Every structure is written in C-alpha cells, then in structure tokens.
Amino acid sequence: MPHQEALTVIAPIRPGEVEAAKGVLGTIPDHVDGWDIIPFDKVPRLHFARLAVFDEAKDLTGAAISAQLALMTNVDGPVDAHLNDLVRIASPGLDAVFGACAGYPDESQRTPATRLRFLRRYQRDAAAFYVNRQGRSVDQIQKEESLRREIGKFLDSADFSRHSPETLRKAIREFVGGRPDLKWALEPAEPPGLAWRVRNVLHLVEDTGIALVALPVAILLAPFLLSLLRSHERADVPDTSAASAESIDRLRADEDFWVHNQVIAAGCFKPGLFRQVVTTVILRTTDFACRHIYNRGTLSGLNTLHFARWVGMDDGRRMFFSSNYDGSLESYMNDFIDKAAWGLNAIFSNGDGFPRTSLLFCGGIRDEKAYKRFLPTRQVQSRVWYSAYPHLTTKNIANNAAIRAGLSGQPSADEVRVWLRRFGVGNHLPPSGLIARILDNLPWDRLCRFSK
C-alpha cells in the first residue's frame, strides 16, 4: 500500500492580479458539487485538495509580503507521480489558476515540462505533517466503505438474532467470498511499502539519535532555558483584537456543507533568536511525534483530524497550518481547548499574538475567550476545496478498516463479538501508542497550576 504525502505549492501573485485570481477560484459554496477548472475528482490517488489566496500582508518589521496563491493536496505517494498527474489531467486548469502568478510560463511557453518546472520551483516541504493513519490509500478507504455498505444490506436481509457470533461471522465471510466485487476483502490490507517503512525507521533512528545527544545538554541547561522561556512568555504581547463580524461570516459561509471541514491559519513567528530555536525544535519534534508517536488515529488527544500540515513561508518569517477535520469549527476549537491544549500550545505559541502560554504547554488555548477570538484573526479563506470522501469521518474510516481486518485471521470468540458490534457503531478505535497515551493522560491541569 502506498504511504501518504502532502504537496504544497506557494507562488507569488503578480501585483494587480489578486482579484482576478480570486475570481477564477470563486469560493467553496460555489463548487460544493464539483469544480470544472481543475477536476480534482479525476486526479488519481487524491485524498484532499484546496486552493487558497494569502493576501498581501506585513511582517512584524512592517515589511511587505506580497500576495500568494497556494495549492495543497494530500495524496498517496509518491508526490512526483502526483505532480505529473496534475499536469497531465489539469493543464488548462493550472493555466487558469496559476496564470496570475509570477514565474508561470508565458502562454507561448506552456508545455507539460514548463508547467511541471513551475510547480516544482514553488513546491515547499512541510515542516511537520500529520496523517490520521499512514498507509490507507484513497482506493482502500472507498472500497472498505462499499464493503461495509454491502455487508450492512446483507445483515438487513434476514433475521440473524439467533445466530451465534461465530456462525454469523461465517455467514458474513461466505457472503463476501461469494461476491466477486468484494472478495478482495478476505485478504488483510497491506501495510505501507517497504521503502517507506525503511525510511521511517531511519527517521526514527536519526531523530532519536539527535535527541539523545541534545537531551543531556538540555537537562543541564534546563533551569536557564526555563527561566529564559518564562521571561519571553511574560514579555509576549497577546493579540486581543477581534476579526470583524463580516470576515467571520465570510469564513462561516464556507463551512458545514459536509461532515468534513477545513481550516487554514497563518501568522508570523515571534521574533528573536530564542524563539527561532524553540520553533525549530518544536516543529521538528511535532513532525517526529506525528510520524512515530501519534500515528494511530489521534494527535495530542484529537481524533477527528484526517490530515494536517505546518509549512514555513516567506523566508521563515511566517508559517501556515492547514487541516482537514470532521465536524464544525466550533467543535474543533472545543476539542483543541478540551483535549489537545498542551500539544497545540507548544506548537502555536510560537506564533505572534497567541494567547499567553506558561512554560510552553499551559495557558494559551485553555483561555477559551482569548483563543476563540484570536483564531479568526489568523484564518485564511480556502477558496476551492475537495475531499474524496466528504461523508466519512476518521472514526468511520478506522471502523471500516477494522471490519475488513476482521474478515481474515482466526479471532477469538470475544474478538468476534467486538467485531460484530462494528456494524452497529464504529466508536471503538484502536488504542493510541503507549507514549501517546501517557502524554494524553498526564494531569495537565494540575501540572499547569504550578507553571505560573
């Protein structure tokens, strides 16, 4: 099975062409049922896609940052093949969308090769990238959903109430085995490819090595670093301004057409060498945690995230965060506050204007009033948005995978009972890894009482 990757292309828009670019993109409600200009539904192996315009802005020194156009996708890797697919399938669309960008080939020069060169030139690596579960391809997600639906109809078709769990499982297996379009499900899903797994282990070894070297130094310097951190945090100036009602309404108008929603937030990094170092370490740690600790469906206690990325922009002056998640923005913000505050504080508190944190993990997002006021001031509107499975939550996807997995192997009687429950409700998620569980269950509230 392929692994999942994130493609980010950010290109400057030529002065004076921002409104035209926005006009081409429209807004999310304009194309809830599909978009002709770049037919994302025809791009193979694509999970999510979106296009956004970052308006002209100023950095913290007052220097101008020009407007930029961003394409973000989540795909079954490798990204190189995906870039080729985009150029092959959507050349007219790419021309229409990126034609407003500096550096896009002139009309006479447009060939698949020049378009590809443009995309590569403005491609940015994510500083950190989260995927709910590595190795689940779009194809697998969609096929396992149809598997669940078909077994569902089978279960509706007769009275199974007197079956024992084992005989019922046998009947389901026979049903699946007798259907040429479902037979594949009797084999377990393949894990991500060997090359990816080797790279992943190497990444684990490398970062663990760095951590082992850095940790003793950090412990030695801890009192110094902590007091430095506290003095920086005390000097922080939280942004208490509010977004206008109009801009909030504009963002809300794009939300809740499906079960999924999306968000982009962009901001400047806090200035100074110390914050730069902290940010670098935190983002590296975040990427590490996403790959090796939070790799079973949750991120810092949050289990509604399909994909997320943190990408540096503007020569390291700014960063944006973007994610695809289940449910409303209100519920997403509440999850941030209620379930994931410590981890998200550590990451986002390096952004300018963030609600005041204390020792990196405490305060910050926990200040509901400040946080819900702050977020809309940093939100960036996604103008085009595509999801290959807008009606499947992370829980649905995980449950469908477990349904398929339960068709093979030799489960115990108890396991069969648990498996059969999955046709009634899919809230029984695989447990997070040990370290993730330890981190999520630390009594953060109590620890944080000492942080002030």
Next chain:
Amino acid sequence: MSLLEISDIQGIILFNYGRLRSACYLLLQITQPAAARAWLGTLPLLSAQFDNKTADRAVNIAFTPAGLSRLGVSESQMADFAGEFLEGMTGTSHRQRILGDVGDSSPDGWHWGGPRNPQSHVLLMLFGRDDAVLASVLSEHEAALARAGLTTIAKLDTTWLPKQREHFGFRDGVSRTDIEGFHVDAKPENATAPGEFVLGYRNAYGQYTQRPLLSPDQDPLGLLQPAPDDPAKRDLGMNGSYLVFRQLRQHVEAFWKYVDEQAKRMPGPLDPNATVRLASKMIGRWPSGTPLVVAPKADDPARCDENDFFYYRSNDPHGLKCPIGAHIRRANPRDALDPEPGSDRSIEVGKRHRVLRRGRTYGPPVAESMEISDIIAAGDSGRDRGLHFICFNTQIGRQFEFIQHTWLNNPKFDGLYEDDDPLVGDRGGSHGKPGGTFTVQAEPVRRRVSGMPRFTQLLGGGYFFMPGIRAVRFLGSLR
C-alpha cells in the same frame, strides 16, 4: 464560588413554574420607545426568589437585538452581546444550515421570527396557576401594552399535557440540569458552573462570558451592579441569559405510523410491544420516563423519575440498553464521549454543552389519556401541535447550537454513519447527506431502520436576551 443572586434573576431561567400550568408567550413590537420604557419601569417581573406555594402568576421578559436598539441601547454597547444573538437564528445561511432549518423548516415558511414575518422586539412570557388566572393576567397586560404602544405580533399559547407527557406520548422534563451552588443537592458530577446559564458568573472554563459592560457615566442613575471581572464597569449582562426559542411542530401520526410499520417489519419473533419498544429505543426512555439504562427490558413506571445514571459507568458502553443514537443519549451524552468515555474528563467536557430547558407543549393532545395505544389509534387529524422549545444558555454557539449540530443533527454522532436524531433530527440536511437511519445496537448484531422522515417541523424561532431585573429597569430608564 459566587452564589446566584436569585432576587435579580428572572424566575423562568431557574424554574419551570411547574405549579403555574397555564402560560402564553406574546411577541411584541415597540412603536413608541418612550412609552415602552415607561412600561418596563413598572412591569411586575417575577424573580427566581419567589414563594412557590403562594405565587399564582408570573411575568418574564426578553428582547431581540432590534428591541434593545429600539429602547436606546447604543451600537457600541450592543456590540458586546453574543454574535449569534446579534445575527439572529435566521441571520446567515450557515446558521440555518447547521441548525437544520432547511426544507419545510426553512425560515421562509415560519409563522413568526422569519424574514417574511414582522420584526419582533419583545418576548413577554405570562404564566398563571390556571386558565382563569392566566386570562386575568393577560387582560391586565393587554390594556397596559396598548397604552405603551406595544403591538402584539403573535400570541403563542401553550397546553399542559396530562402526566407531564409531550405529544408523542413520552414523559418529558425528567432530566434536570443542575447548577453549582444553586441546586444544593446536586452531585458534583452533575453540577455545571452557573456562568454557563447566567451571565456575570464564572463558566465551565472559569471565565466570565463576554457581555456589555458600561462605563459609570452610561448608567447615571446607578441602576446596574459593578462587573465582577471589571469592577470599574457596570454590568448590563449580569443575571441575564440568552433565551433560545424554537416552535417545533410534531407530526405525531407520522411518527407512530413509521415506528409501527418498521417495528412490524423488523426481523425476529413477533412481539406485541415491538412498536413501543422501538419508539422507546429511539428516545432512550420508556413512555413513563424510565430510562432504558435503568430498565432495559420493559417499562418500570416506578423508576420514572430516575435521572441519576450514566452510560459507561452504568454498564451500557455499547448501547445495548440505550442505543448510541437515542435522543437522550445525544442531547446529553453524560459520560459517553471522548476523551475516554466513562472518565471524569469525559463528564467535564460534556458539561460545556448543557442548556436549561424551559419549554412547554402547545396544541391539543391527540388523546386525552396520553396512553400510547390511544395516541396511535387516534391519529393527529393534521392539527398543529408540538413543543415551544425554550432553553437558556450564555454561549449559544458552544451550547445550544453545538448540541443541535454536533450531537442531534449529526449522522456521525459517536461513530455512527447515517443516523441523525430519530426524534428531532434534520435527516442529514445540516451535514450534506441524508440521515434517517436508526440503529439499535444488539447481540449478536445490530438491527436498524432507515428512510425515516422528519417528525418535527420548525414553525418559528429566535434568539432573545433575558436581562436581569435591574437591567430591565435600566432599559426602562434609557432615553
């Protein structure tokens, strides 16, 4: 923890007025602001500090943003009210979408509160011990309203149904939302911070919810109290709350017809009680009010008042007793949701999404006996009947709207797929995909019904602000 100042809080916020069985709600328009202010200055409002034994009538009042502006609240003071209140229930297409106010529940077809109805400014709530008392309260007020230039846009009547039932035939109002420091008998795991329901107190995050705070010169008569979180300012929100009003028509005949058909079609041995059983599974309580978690096999009317239960902690984590998608499990999941169902943290998180329900039924009962068999036999003859759903909260987005969108209308609630709330759900309209399935978790495997039509239709609604009593006098003193 500060105790609620009950003498300044309007009574309906904290009490149901269970002894005042007759009630009506008037929607009013202010035509002469000065006369309306004078009327407000003398309006006899019942506070939450009343004698339950002797009180035979009650009057409470709430306002729309247009009403507050009409009375003279300035634009800058208005800006600090909740955004949801200022925009209104019908204010944006997004809000209509998440609330499920689409199709035949769309505001365009509402009887009041919609864009095609006259703008209302005031919600006047009148209660009486019986119809005679209510009639006398009403006639007194009608005369005063005419003098104060207040035009009645709509008069919404209520019906007190026998046995505390709602129109489908189930006992309602069993579950009480306990408030810390007010319900002194409340268990800590059930008690919610007062600031979730009354402004000017700490909420479930230990914060004071935003509300208009005035400089002392804006309150020259000194009618308002200092804000507890900013004592230099005068608190216009203190002891007030946001009132959410939704007139829900209930299609009683359609409900029982659907349930009856499906129950008979369900595989399994013939069960004479299958219809009531399936309907009870949808609600999570038996008709008597007894929760399924407490009495999973059959109704046990002796336990009809029982509300002291959880889901995980009461040994029903998988919905085998009370289905995951049952109405009461969605409206108040207790300990059923992340993080870690069954844990204290799960209960704490749940408390951030509670409301105080204070609604009443309206329209004639289908059958006076309120027995299910009589209700099924009678049909509903197409009469308008239902629930004037009313609730109080301080953060409409995190409380009422969250419950409505993330829990009731959500086909994906707690790991489900196509199941929105069987009773009041919008059948997936708010999530872009048809819902209308109801799953009964069971062993060895679930049963389910699908193609469920919508059983409720919204006929009107609005967000109101119910001020503290001092704040009402302050509004009366504006010029």
